[in-house]
Amino acid sequence: MQEVIKVEQLTKSYGALTAVDHLSLSVDRGTVFGLLGANGAGKSTAIECILGTRKADSGSVSILGLSPEADRRKLFERVGVQFQEANYQDKITLWELCQVTAALYRKPADPAALLDKFGLSGKKRCPVTELSGGQRQRLFIVLALIPNPEVVFLDELTTGLDAKARREVWNILSDLKKQGVTIFLTSHFMDEVEKLCDRICILKKGRAVFHGTVSEAIKNSPCNQLEDAYLWYTEEESEHESI
Numbered sequence: 748m749q750e751v752i753k754v755e756q757l758t759k760s761y762g763a764l765t766a767v768d769h770l771s772l773s774v775d776r777g778t779v780f781g782l783l784g785a786n787g788a789g790k791s792t793a794i795e796c797i798l799g800t801r802k803a804d805s806g807s808v809s810i811l812g813l814s815p816e817a818d819r820r821k822l823f824e825r826v827g828v829q830f831q832e833a834n835y836q837d838k839i840t841l842w843e844l845c846q847v848t849a850a851l852y853r854k855p856a857d858p859a860a861l862l863d864k865f866g867l868s869g870k871k872r873c874p875v876t877e878l879s880g881g882q883r884q885r886l887f888i889v890l891a892l893i894p895n896p897e898v899v900f901l902d903e904l905t906t907g908l909d910a911k912a913r914r915e916v917w918n919i920l921s922d923l924k925k926q927g928v929t930i931f932l933t934s935h936f937m938d939e940v941e942k943l944c945d946r947i948c949i950l951k952k953g954r955a956v957f958h959g960t961v962s963e964a965i966k967n968s969p970c971n972q973l974e975d976a977y978l979w980y981t982e983e984e985s986e987h988e989s990i
């Protein structure tokens with residue numbers, strides 16, 4: 748399988764705090780990779796450093812064989828990104844934002860079709876600031892998919908979505924995966940991780956304490972369920988290195 752994302756020994760500190768500590772990982776084409784960890788474990792910092800929007804202290808990253816820093820323009824034609832928080836100009840409508848985003852890419856997806864797929868067609872003329880939390884979250888995913896990406900990064904994918912919308916997002920991601928899109932996500936929901944992720948990495952205080960499949964995560968712990976295993980990896984005082 749072709750390696751699409753390769754991260755080696757990525758490290759980032761904020762003053763005395765090491766937020767990401769020698770993180771190495773690899774993601775194959777057409778697979779879904781989940782980066783997990785408690786609040787403050789370093790997931791967002793890791794994603795930002797992988798994307799080159801935050802400068803790492805050391806380590807290397809390659810996405811689609813390109814460097815996020817040196818090949819920024821080339822790479823971002825092929826990568827979609829959804830961030831947890833985004834600030835948009837006051838009063839800009841969903842439709843305007845989609846158009847502005849689509850204009851950045853050579854072969855964008857059809858924003859109208861994406862809005863429709865995510866149940867946002869009726870809100871086209873609505874200012875982004877007037878959307879509910881779940882609607883904003885869905886819009887962020889739409890924006891990440893506008894480039895027609897080969898790789899998509901989704902940070903806290905379904906936070907704020909209701910049960911039905913979460914299921915819909917899962918189905919859409921499963922379809923994207925079938926089309927060969929590589930997905931890198933963070934999530935706090937273990938049902939979602941079990942449903943979607945081929946491989947996971949669990950971070951604890953910036954360090955990877957588990958790498959592998961969901962079933963390996965359960966097998967290498969004393970637990971029978973992913974959520975219990977996840978808590979075991981993240982809460983135990985002793986390290987459970989299995990990399």
Ligand SMILES: Nc1ncnc2c1ncn2[C@@H]1O[C@H](COP(=O)(O)OP(=O)(O)OP(=O)(O)O)[C@@H](O)[C@H]1O
Nearest residue numbers: 761764765766784785786787788789790791792793
């Ligand atoms: N700009 C910053 N300056 C200083 N410290 C920061 C900064 N951003 C994050 N941190 C710290 O780095 C650590 C990792 O934060 P990060 O946001 O990467 O975690 P996370 O796993 O994404 O958390 P969450 O699940 O809450 O989003 C935390 O202790 C956080 O307080």
